[in-house]
Amino acid sequence: MATTRLSRDSREDARLVKGCREGDARAYELLVRKYQDPVFSIAYRMVGDREDARDLAQETFVRALEGIDTFNIRMPFRAWLFRICTNAVIDHLRKYGKVRDIPVEMAVAAGAGPFDGGECAVVIEMPGSDTEIPENISVANETAVTVREALMDLPEHYRAVVVLHHMEGMSYSEISRVMEVPRNTAKTWGHRARALLCDTLEGVV
Amino acid sequence: MSVSECERASAAIEEFGDGELGRAKWLLLRRHARRCSRCGSYLGRMKIVVRALDGMNHLEAPGDLEETVLTCLERACAPGAVSIFSTEGVHDHRNLFLVAGAAGLGLAAVALAVVRWALYRGRDESLAPIAPA
Numbered sequence: 001m002a003t004t005r006l007s008r009d010s011r012e013d014a015r016l017v018k019g020c021r022e023g024d025a026r027a028y029e030l031l032v033r034k035y036q037d038p039v040f041s042i043a044y045r046m047v048g049d050r051e052d053a054r055d056l057a058q059e060t061f062v063r064a065l066e067g068i069d070t071f072n073i074r075m076p077f078r079a080w081l082f083r084i085c086t087n088a089v090i091d092h093l094r095k096y097g098k099v100r101d102i103p104v105e106m107a108v109a110a111g112a113g114p115f116d117g118g119e120c121a122v123v124i125e126m127p128g129s130d131t132e133i134p135e136n137i138s139v140a141n142e143t144a145v146t147v148r149e150a151l152m153d154l155p156e157h158y159r160a161v162v163v164l165h166h167m168e169g170m171s172y173s174e175i176s177r178v179m180e181v182p183r184n185t186a187k188t189w190g191h192r193a194r195a196l197l198c199d200t201l202e203g204v205v
Numbered sequence: 206m207s208v209s210e211c212e213r214a215s216a217a218i219e220e221f222g223d224g225e226l227g228r229a230k231w232l233l234l235r236r237h238a239r240r241c242s243r244c245g246s247y248l249g250r251m252k253i254v255v256r257a258l259d260g261m262n263h264l265e266a267p268g269d270l271e272e273t274v275l276t277c278l279e280r281a282c283a284p285g286a287v288s289i290f291s292t293e294g295v296h297d298h299r300n301l302f303l304v305a306g307a308a309g310l311g312l313a314a315v316a317l318a319v320v321r322w323a324l325y326r327g328r329d330e331s332l333a334p335i336a337p338a
């Protein structure tokens with residue numbers, strides 16, 4: 001696996017990892033404190049259950065900190081930790097039968113893009129320039145709930161890419177490192193996931 | 206509306222979803238979407254999806270998560286302790302049961318073979334043709 005130039009944040013993580021390896025309890029504490037919210041959030045966005053997410057976050061940290069000696073210190077700790085988290089979540093979903101494979105028909109439908117869509121016209125504005133009048137905000141809230149519910153029905157790999165990209169702001173290169181797949185695969189999963197989410201809004205908006 | 210124009214628009218909508226659409230491409234897409242209802246509809250839905258996904262914030266982890274993790278680690282790191290996620294012990298027991306089960310089955314098979322041999326031996330002797338005098 002290729003190594004990357006580490007950011008200041010990653011260098012700080014590397015320092016903490018070194019501390020953990022030397023048995024510094026304070027370093028463990030700081031790493032857990034720093035990453036507990038994102039790890040819990042990833043788990044929650046993927047399983048949709050607070051208690052399960054809590055257990056999975058706990059499992060992630062224990063697995064990571066027990067295996068800290070196997071971590072390649074030249075890689076970003078965040079990506080490594082998130083990999084452990086997504087693997088734990090996917091294992092959990094498999095174990096409890098909530099996993100969804102990627103059916104061919106879904107991939108085909110996703111690839112079809114807009115050409116299978118409805119005919120309703122919408123007002124198009126530049127991204128981020130929407131008017132925030134109250135009725136628009138309430139409609140936006142309702143549709144946001146619809147979208148997030150539909151997210152839970154996506155195959156788990158699609159869901160992971162979407163969560164890492166939109167919630168964690170990770171690039172597809174970073175996601176490919178987390179999910180151990182080529183960058184283009186991660187990107188394709190992201191596109192298909194969003195196309196499927198768009199499909200769920202047909203007839204709703 | 207030409208298919209290639211709609212295909213270009215579709216690719217631009219995907220880039221928009223990725224947050225990577227430049228201003229020039231955005232203007233072209235917007236112009237197309239105003240004239241093409243299908244692409245306009247798709248772009249409208251994509252905007253809603255992106256807004257909903259970008260609005261997913263970090264949740265606050267449960268207050269006792271940090272403490273629980275550190276307690277687990279302390280327990281796992283204690284001298285002679287077995288990690289809470291280790292399955293070695295489970296596998297050892299499982300192997301022991303498998304060996305005992307296989308040995309039991311083997312013994313039963315041998316006993317059955319001996320009984321069958323003894324029974325058939327007796328029957329064969331009683332049914333043996335009487336040799337002419």
Ligand SMILES: [Zn+2]
Pocket residue numbers: 206210211212214237241242243244245
């Ligand atoms: Zn079009």
